[in-house]
Amino acid sequence: MSEQQDGRSLGRRRFFRALGTGSVAAAAGAVMGAKDAQAYDPGPEETKARYRETDDVRAFYRTNGYETLRK
């Protein structure tokens, strides 16, 4: 009975030891393979100036100024 129990407990210990070693190895692999967080880089296309002084824009400036009222 006790030999049977010893055999069973040894088997269980081996199982948990193997499980622990496997978990540590998996965690180490995950840490080694992890990349640093990357900040969002919008790039030149998204940060380019969008404003253009078109005829529409010039008309807006002209009609909003008092200069227009004087003419």
Next chain:
Amino acid sequence: MARLKFLCDANRCIDCNACVTACKNEHDVPWGINRRRVVTINDGKPGERSVSMACMHCTNAPCAAVCPVDCFHATDDGLVLHSKEICIGCGYCFYACPFGAPQFPQATNFGSRGKMDKCTYCAGGPDADLSEAEYVRYGSNRLAEGKLPLCAEMCSTKALLAGDGEIIAQIYKERVVTRGYGSGAWGWKTAYGETITVT
């Protein structure tokens, strides 16, 4: 290079809310979200002023400083735009903004927040200019069409000015000199760290 700004001439604003309506219509803004609002100070009392307010596209924008996922970026002409692909709807920007500009749609019936929405200065977003995807996420891109924000362009009393900061400041100065009074460029000190002085 031009630095794009908004300027509301509070002596001309009559609280008609046309800018608010125009913005909502132009960008198909959903219910419950206002990219622009008209705020009335001292309502019904002497010295009452109405100011049309939206995102002021601040220099050193506080919303961008607190965003945990860095979804904001500033363009070369000073606009503060954001990517809805990256935004997680945390709401930090709302607490940081001195103008209450960031708006959040209700994502579920349990009150969770969706992606942040705010004034884009009618400049769209990170998607391709004038694309369907850009319109759905950010609204129309008038700057790509060579126009200015619709709120300013259709202001009937010409209270709301938009465009190159130096030019609109000059227009405002001329107005103050001509009429002899002015209540200052609202929000400029907070947003741009400067004010307009008329001598």
